[in-house]
Amino acid sequence: DANGDGAYIKFADGTLICWQTETESLASTIALHGGFRTPGQLWTYPVAFISAEVAVLVSVRDLTAFGANAYPDSTTRCFWHATTITSEVVAADRTVSLTAIGRWF
Numbered sequence: 001d002a003n004g005d006g007a008y009i010k011f012a013d014g015t016l017i018c019w020q021t022e023t024e025s026l027a028s029t030i031a032l033h034g035g036f037r038t039p040g041q042l043w044t045y046p047v048a049f050i051s052a053e054v055a056v057l058v059s060v061r062d063l064t065a066f067g068a069n070a071y072p073d074s075t076t077r078c079f080w081h082a083t084t085i086t087s088e089v090v091a092a093d094r095t096v097s098l099t100a101i102g103r104w105f
Helices: none
Strands: 008-012 017-027 030-032 035-037 043-044 055-060 067-072 079-082 090-101
Touching: 017 043, 017 079, 035 067, 055 067, 055 079, 067 090
Parallel strands: none
Antiparallel strands: 008 017, 017 090, 030 035, 035 079, 043 079, 055 090, 067 079
């Protein structure tokens, strides 16, 4: 199934997998571990998990970012940001693929 926040599949064993591709125009100027990152962006899952124990995988889909990180903070959402080696004050489209895996019951 899918809605405006992404797609998902519920398995009979209770596993829930959600996914989404997002593109945001972002500068990368916040210092992080010897490089830089963009401001945090919110992804609301297309359907809620039963607990906040969710594994979120994020990967960049273009060459405007070096990497990306995601931080689940509830049963309904996570935050993500893209990372770059150098500071980039001019915003660029950053496209990431997000996948969240957890339980729906």
